[in-house]
Amino acid sequence: MTVADDGFLSTFERTGRSLRARASDALDPLRSVRNRAVVALDERLSARAKAGLWVAVVLVLFAVPLVTENEFYIDVLIRMFQLAVLAQSFNIIAGYAGLFSLGHVAFYGLGAYSAVLLTNAGVDPVLTLLAGGVVAVAVSVPVGVISITATGIYFALVTLALAEMFRIFFLEQWEVGSLMTIGGSSGEFIRIGWSDGLFYWVFLMLLVAVVLTTYHLKRSMLGLNFEMIREDETLAQSFGIDVRKYKLVAFVISAFFPGVVGSAFAMYSGFIIPGSVFSVNISVGMQVQAILGGLGTVFGPILGAFVLLTLEETFATFSNVKNLLYGFLMIVLMLYLPGGLLSLLKRSDR
Amino acid sequence: MVDALIVSQAVVNGILLGCLFAAMGAGFSLMFGVLRVFNLVYGDQVVLGSYVAYWLMTLYGVSFPVAFAVAVGVGIASGAVLYYTIIKWMLQAPVFNQIVITFGALILVENVFALLWDPTPRTFTSPLSLESVAFGPFTVSLVRLLVGVGGVILIAALYLFLTRTKYGQAVYATSINEQASLVVGIRTERVKSVAFVLGSAMAGAAGAMTLFVMSFGPFSGLDFLITVLVAVILGGMGSIVGTLVGGILLGVVVNVGNIFVPGALTPWLEFGLLIVVLAVRPTGIMGIRGLEEV
Numbered sequence: 001m002t003v004a005d006d007g008f009l010s011t012f013e014r015t016g017r018s019l020r021a022r023a024s025d026a027l028d029p030l031r032s033v034r035n036r037a038v039v040a041l042d043e044r045l046s047a048r049a050k051a052g053l054w055v056a057v058v059l060v061l062f063a064v065p066l067v068t069e070n071e072f073y074i075d076v077l078i079r080m081f082q083l084a085v086l087a088q089s090f091n092i093i094a095g096y097a098g099l100f101s102l103g104h105v106a107f108y109g110l111g112a113y114s115a116v117l118l119t120n121a122g123v124d125p126v127l128t129l130l131a132g133g134v135v136a137v138a139v140s141v142p143v144g145v146i147s148i149t150a151t152g153i154y155f156a157l158v159t160l161a162l163a164e165m166f167r168i169f170f171l172e173q174w175e176v177g178s179l180m181t182i183g184g185s186s187g188e189f190i191r192i193g194w195s196d197g198l199f200y201w202v203f204l205m206l207l208v209a210v211v212l213t214t215y216h217l218k219r220s221m222l223g224l225n226f227e228m229i230r231e232d233e234t235l236a237q238s239f240g241i242d243v244r245k246y247k248l249v250a251f252v253i254s255a256f257f258p259g260v261v262g263s264a265f266a267m268y269s270g271f272i273i274p275g276s277v278f279s280v281n282i283s284v285g286m287q288v289q290a291i292l293g294g295l296g297t298v299f300g301p302i303l304g305a306f307v308l309l310t311l312e313e314t315f316a317t318f319s320n321v322k323n324l325l326y327g328f329l330m331i332v333l334m335l336y337l338p339g340g341l342l343s344l345l346k347r348s349d350r
Numbered sequence: 351m352v353d354a355l356i357v358s359q360a361v362v363n364g365i366l367l368g369c370l371f372a373a374m375g376a377g378f379s380l381m382f383g384v385l386r387v388f389n390l391v392y393g394d395q396v397v398l399g400s401y402v403a404y405w406l407m408t409l410y411g412v413s414f415p416v417a418f419a420v421a422v423g424v425g426i427a428s429g430a431v432l433y434y435t436i437i438k439w440m441l442q443a444p445v446f447n448q449i450v451i452t453f454g455a456l457i458l459v460e461n462v463f464a465l466l467w468d469p470t471p472r473t474f475t476s477p478l479s480l481e482s483v484a485f486g487p488f489t490v491s492l493v494r495l496l497v498g499v500g501g502v503i504l505i506a507a508l509y510l511f512l513t514r515t516k517y518g519q520a521v522y523a524t525s526i527n528e529q530a531s532l533v534v535g536i537r538t539e540r541v542k543s544v545a546f547v548l549g550s551a552m553a554g555a556a557g558a559m560t561l562f563v564m565s566f567g568p569f570s571g572l573d574f575l576i577t578v579l580v581a582v583i584l585g586g587m588g589s590i591v592g593t594l595v596g597g598i599l600l601g602v603v604v605n606v607g608n609i610f611v612p613g614a615l616t617p618w619l620e621f622g623l624l625i626v627v628l629a630v631r632p633t634g635i636m637g638i639r640g641l642e643e644v
Contacts, residue, residue, distance in 0.1 A: 149629040161621040172614035324461040330454020334447045
């Protein structure tokens with residue numbers, strides 16, 4: 001700014017400014033060391049070796065329930081996979097298509113409630129799992145059509161409002177057919193009798209599926225169109241890209257996985273209430289993990305989910321403290337590291 | 351059957367409640383007008399005002415005017431802290447980042463509240479709560495009337511400040527055109543901080559009044575934010591008079607809608623209205639064209 005700012009409390013500003021500058025300077029030597037390391041690593045690993053590495057990681061993860069019966073580890077890993085799937089779904093809509101949804105928890109909750117309904121009706125668990133995704137996709141079409149009419153921050157607000165509407169809807173008990181009810185703040189129980197190990201594999205397969213989807217998206221024309229819209233909507237339109245259509249496609253793809261995961265988690269945990277499966281904190285979690293790792297990257301959201309779950313398990317078992325941490329991270333990350341952890345690894349960002 | 355008297359009674363109540371919504375929204379509108387920032391923490395600033403006034407009056411038996419003044423003071427302090435720790439640093443950032451930052455602040459502040467205070471929903475019941483006033487065929491609770499009038503006074507004060515004082519004119523000018531204001535010698539950087547703090551003071555003031563008619567808890571910030579957003583966007587971003595119109599419209603729709611919509615789904619009215627407004631006409635009724643493009 002050209003005009004001197006001597007507003008009150010300006011000492012605070014100056015302190016803040018010099019802190020920022022100092023932090024940036026301190027990172028400088030680190031940057032050059034890191035750059036050299038990354039270049040070296042990249043040169044040594046061919047694409048095939050990288051793919052092999054990932055397959056090995058997945059195989060090791062698949063073997064975990066065969067090796068250990070420890071419920072705690074299995075539970076933590078299941079929750080980590082769930083977080084990673086949600087974060088990756090958020091990444092598809094926000095990181096690739098540039099649509100900042102605050103309401104993807106709606107699809108998670110719908111998946112969970114469709115699982116309740118179908119399990120009570122005696123439907124096979126595998127079908128129930130898929131049905132969660134189908135319900136989410138079916139609902140995401142009208143929801144998407146409504147929300148993509150709004151742009152920028154208005155899109156975020158519309159999705160937030162829609163998700164809250166679903167939560168409020170399920171707080172009340174509704175009759176389904178003549179025998180069953182669904183919803184109500186006292187929650188519902190689900191029993192299907194799968195072992196934890198089985199659930200572990202289900203969640204791991206979901207994670208692999210969402211990662212493959214994102215990876216494919218990144219290399220496909222569809223993903224390119226998404227990124228084009230994210231970067232410049234007007235320009236994308238002038239290139240003949242049907243912006244509304246692709247936004248809707250991104251919305252629907254990113255709604256599918258939260259639906260399946262919601263359905264799976266409802267069956268795994270055995271008890272759900274509207275306050276938990278439609279909680280705005282789930283949307284917040286998706287965002288923080290995806291942003292922490294790095295939006296618009298395939299590996300970032302998984303890294304973010306891993307780091308945050310580790311932090312949570314170590315320091316913040318009390319839910320208020322956990323959410324406090326999430327809020328704090330959202331502010332700090334977006335101010336100082338908007339590219340996420342993976343951006344630290346990129347060569348020459350300076 | 352719903353008869354006309356019940357509906358018209360709801361309209362009267364809605365107008366009074368709407369004036370309060372408008373007072374809540376005015377600060378947000380001012381902040382957006384000058385800084386072009388969606389301050390999603392605003393709802394929490396209102397809740398903070400409510401808590402401050404509530405504890406002063408229930409624990410220490412402080413009279414309302416004093417509690418009100420303290421709530422405004424705390425609002426100012428919260429605005430200054432927020433502005434110099436977060437808002438100032440994100441003014442140049444892309445909208446996407448701004449949403450994350452202010453939404454993160456919302457989550458952070460809500461959970462700080464939840465650590466400080468238990469989640470019981472609270473409302474303040476004063477001796478006046480049972481009194482009511484008759485206007486021809488209508489009866490209105492005295493507290494609602496006072497709160498409604500208070501809301502109008504707050505908005506009028508803000509409006510007069512913006513249009514009749516030199517400093518207010520500088521704020522107003524900056525909201526219309528920042529570059530031109532800079533050219534004519536307005537210190538726009540300073541105006542921004544003043545506008546943000548002034549908006550926060552409005553939040554504190556509105557918070558001290560809502561506690562008579564609306565219940566609040568540590569997590570009410572999001573609900574208040576939605577109310578504020580509907581009132582402000584409906585009326586038109588950045589326009590104080592528009593906010594008054596939007597607030598009253600929202601109050602009337604909510605109150606009349608409550609008669610027709612099943613109890614559990616009444617919050618749908620507000621959300622539904624927000625969605626319709628955002629999707630159909632983000633400029634609002636009296637908004638300045640082009641301003642909505644953040």
